[in-house]
Amino acid sequence: MLEKGKIDSNQAVMLMVSLVLPTAILFVPAIIVKHARQDAWLAAIVALLGGLLIARLVVSLSLRFPEKTLFEYAQTILGKVPGKLVGLLYIWWFLYTGALIMDEFASFLCTAIMPETPPVVLFLVGIAVAAYAVRNGLEVLSRYNQLLLPILLGLLVITFLLVTKDMKAERLLPVFDQSAPAILKGAAVPLSWLGEIVLFAMIIPFLQKPREAHRVAALATLFTGLFFAICTVVTLSVFGPNLAAHWVFPVYNTVRVVSIANFLERLDIIIVAVWVFGGFAKMGVFYYAAVLGSAQWLGLKDYRPLVAPVGLLLIGLALLCDNIVDLLDFAARAWPPYALIVFEVGMPLFLMIVALVRGKGESNA
């Protein structure tokens, strides 16, 4: 085993929430609102249902091979060479998504608080912190996340409560105004984010109780999806569909609205701070998956030598993206079908079918 640590189910749930949430609440509400307008929260719930299905699929597949990660059982199912190919694809995907996450964070930070800082500095800082976490292993990464995620979510919920005086329920009306295809189109983006739960296949072997994996994945998806829906409802009821679709970071703008007694304002900077903590966690998970996966793919005994090179690769990939417009367009249009169809649904489904046909793995899961 490359990883000696074990994490308990609570930590796994939190890790899987952090896997999706920190960048998703930055970008996704605006994209859904663009497609589904005031029915965006409906789209979020549709996405949640889809996310539950993906989680179910991935966990069922993994539980047929409870001791193995995605990279190891792909080879068991497909044979050595095709399995390695699938592994290579997933390494690419983890790397690319990791770079995308860094880009999202860097562009957010550049837009929100540090307009003059070159992105590469932000990448370097982010990778340095995440690399330290990854080097320390899964256990430490999930403990760090367990400490900070509740603070992140707590502060978000508090600020949502503080903006209640600016919310107007009629901005959500009329309900079901949009056509079903528009809602489904809006649901595709959050679904592609929720589908990142595929990465859980790398974590399941390190659960203290792998049998609880179904519960863990379902809980994490449910929580993330509902939080999505709440975020969209809050932004919609504060700004209405037109304005909400116009903002790049609607939730961030919602926080800026808070002004209590002319003293409790400018809370945005606190939220930014907490988001950055979350971003380290999210980046850390993908970084970890990429490093662990590469080590398994290469058949190494220890994944630590790969931490630095993979980090450099992540920085290099992140530098490919030029600006926030480019990034937004990619995240809204190119990434969802690519991630969703190939890596989040297509490949697990394919592996599952082949495993069933060839009778690989334990069927009792």
Add this chain to the structure above:
Amino acid sequence: MRWLIRTLSKRLFRGRKNQSRDARAANQTGDGNLFRAPRKNQVLSPDLETNLKAIKAIFDKCSDVIYREFVFAQNEQIRLALIYIDGLADKGQVSEQIMRALALEVPMVVPGQEITKARALEFIKQRGLCMHQVKETDKLQDVIHAILSGDTVLLVDGHTCAIINGARGWEARSITDPVAEPTVRGPRESFVETLRTNTALIRRRIKSPGLKIETLRLGEVTNTDVAIAYVEGIVNDKLVEEVKSRLERIKVDAVLETGYIEELIEDNPWSPFPTVNHTEKPDRVAAMLLEGRVAILVDGTPFVLTVPTLFVEYLQASEDYYERFLFASAVRLIRFVSMILSLTLPSLYIAAISFHHELFPTPLLLSIAAQREAVPFPVFIEVLIMELSFEILREAGVRLPRPIGQAVSIVGALVIGEASVRAGLIAAATVIVVALTGIASFTFFYSFSIAFRLLRFTLMVLSAALGLLGLISGLAVITIHLCSLRSFGVPYLSPMIPTTGVDLKDVVLRSPWWGMFTRPRLIARQDQKRQEQGLKPTPPKNPRP
């Protein structure tokens, strides 16, 4: 990073290691010995002269060793000798209970059964000595150690056995108020430098045969007595084994303070955070033992180590448990906030002034800008100067002789605070920030605040370079580091992370005593139950006058 440190430390310490290896080699071959040690298992000879000669040879040029030869009152043929160290043995006891009894006072003897040389030892042991602690040995090594420990050794001519009398008594500091951990409410006793007194202080609080105190000797030259205390039935047996094995691994020439041991047994030597706690309060040690920890006492120091150590321990004053729980929780909350302030306040100030002006409400920003108008330094330099001068003042306050203290505090307050602001060198807001940071770092344990003092400067540099992002990254790295720490197998941040629900009752808030049913789960593996449930006091419904 790690290999860099490793190679560096190898380079740096290689010389020293070799040296000690040479010394050990010299010791084995016998030349360059520090003193003439007795051979292992060398036994005493029946001849008094030979024994005395051997002992005198060992204690050559030790002017504090006293040899007193005399004859037995019962039978003048029997020669006796007393050996002890002046200042370590209680002279009153030695002269009254040993000398007087043997040399002058003649105990009743059954006629016809005169004391012969052969029976002398037995007779002296049974009826001759008025001592309560008497031991016998025939090994020269034990004799030497007994003398060095302050015992009085009695040699009897014609016997290969020496009698060791436990008549220790030396000048020692009496038990006083704790200096480093003062309390308003709670026991005022603190440990002293004598191991026996310290173990007695613990024993007086835990009157149970379950309290075990094992001793061993560390330090090849100092031969310091070290005691391991734990409560059997509560402590995790594996923990005791682990502590013992870590202690037995230690091969040093001297153990003068628990700090020597601390550095040799801790889990992560490179961490700024201490993973072995120490205290000078017996009540705190007793409470620790009752939670399943192990205490390590060292002769010669009033500080006692306790392991395993958790992060939260440093925020828990013993007083928290003696005050009523609501107040105790509130105070602990303040301590928690001050901990965060003492770590981040200066760097937050730097980041806000140099990068994120929007953090301040407008009126405050204007007033700070007005103050800083005349200041010639960038804010980072300004804060750095103030922090450094505060550290210098603090260090001076600890080192300087008491009578000068007043002068330094006046100079410090006037020059650093008042004058620098008047002169327009430093903004008043900076003085406030630095002062608050300094005061906040005194609210929790001193050894812990040292870590925060070190990290504070790192964070200041980071936030001067990258603003809030630098501060956050620094904090994230500190958090990750804290998550990775363990103290004797127990995660440092537990019970917060990994979360053990029931143990959260005693972290930031302290639950009332009737709510503390269990001991900390990760420390005390056995006997989790602390007390009965349902102890919450309910006054009778119809109170009678």
